[in-house]
Amino acid sequence: xxxxxxxxxxxxxxxxxxxxxxxxxxxxxxxxxxxxxxxxxxxxxxxxxxxxxxxxxxxxxxxxxxxxxxxxxxxxxxxxxxxxxxxxxxxxxxxxxxxxxxxxxxxxxxxxxxxxxxxxxxxxxxxxxxxxxxxxxxxxxxxxx
Amino acid sequence: xxxxxxxxxxxxxxxxxxxxxxxxxxxxxxxxxxxxxxxxxxxxxxxxxxxxxxxxxxxxxxxxxxxxxxxxxxxxxxxxxxxxxxxxxxxxxxxxxxxxxxxxxxxxxxxxxxxxxxxxxxxxxxxxxxxxxxxxxxxxx
Numbered sequence: 437x438x439x440x441x442x443x444x445x446x447x448x449x450x451x452x453x454x455x456x457x458x459x460x461x462x463x464x465x466x467x468x469x470x471x472x473x474x475x476x477x478x479x480x481x482x483x484x485x486x487x488x489x490x491x492x493x494x495x496x497x498x499x500x501x502x503x504x505x506x507x508x509x510x511x512x513x514x515x516x517x518x519x520x521x522x523x524x525x526x527x528x529x530x531x532x533x534x535x536x537x538x539x540x541x542x543x544x545x546x547x548x549x550x551x552x553x554x555x556x557x558x559x560x561x562x563x564x565x566x567x568x569x570x571x572x573x574x575x576x577x578x579x580x581x
Numbered sequence: 582x583x584x585x586x587x588x589x590x591x592x593x594x595x596x597x598x599x600x601x602x603x604x605x606x607x608x609x610x611x612x613x614x615x616x617x618x619x620x621x622x623x624x625x626x627x628x629x630x631x632x633x634x635x636x637x638x639x640x641x642x643x644x645x646x647x648x649x650x651x652x653x654x655x656x657x658x659x660x661x662x663x664x665x666x667x668x669x670x671x672x673x674x675x676x677x678x679x680x681x682x683x684x685x686x687x688x689x690x691x692x693x694x695x696x697x698x699x700x701x702x703x704x705x706x707x708x709x710x711x712x713x714x715x716x717x718x719x720x721x722x
Contacts, residue, residue: 479681482678485674489674493713497709497710533632537629540622571640578643579644
């Protein structure tokens with residue numbers, strides 16, 4: 437027992453031999469179930485939206501400050517980096533939105549069966565994709581026209 | 582065990598050794614109870630309609646200049662909804678980020694520093710955005 441922490445997983449088998457009990461494998465061992473992807477995405481999009489909130493603050497402060505600061509925000513948003521951030525922000529918003537609603541449904545005690553967990557995740561991913569494309573299409577058409 | 586603290590029998594063979602007072606207080610071992618969990622949910626529920634409104638509003642004003650944007654944000658209903666969105670967003674944000682820190686930062690002083698810094702930043706950013714909206718609402722004509 438080189439590590440004191442091993443004490444918690446050392447046991448005797450039916451032949452009274454000391455054995456290491458099986459432990460839960462680490463993250464790298466798993467085939468990624470779709471539910472794991474969904475969970476990680478919910479957290480990742482939450483962090484992304486936190487960063488995106490800075491854009492909301494900047495935008496509001498600029499609108500309250502005058503035409504020049506506002507034009508600076510508009511200019512940034514229309515730049516390639518700004519558009520990329522906005523795309524990420526939109527997709528994150530919709531994923532976190534639909535995923536969050538699913539969390540509320542879970543909290544009410546519904547949809548926790550394994551089969552439901554799997555297909556609902558695909559529905560949420562599809563809804564995220566559809567809503568993102570729809571918003572950008574509407575946005576593109578309203579600016580282009 | 583006195584009469585006031587009868588063990589609660591939930592099912593045959595299982596006895597909950599928790600006092601009725603403890604059950605009523607519902608604060609658990611951390612003495613903080615479910616406040617964080619509930620606040621995260623309540624802000625999430627509020628953010629559902631607010632987000633839909635905000636996305637639709639932004640789409641309707643794409644490419645608008647500062648004057649029309651300021652006039653839009655300054656209208657009472659829009660300003661009120663923007664303030665609600667700001668409050669709910671930043672409250673939800675610091676609650677969510679706190680859980681991320683609690684999961685991944687294992688040194689307590691570092692974790693607490695990160696949580697406090699985030700709460701402070703969320704408070705300041707929220708106030709900043711709120712002041713901007715209030716300015717537009719008050720100066721609108």
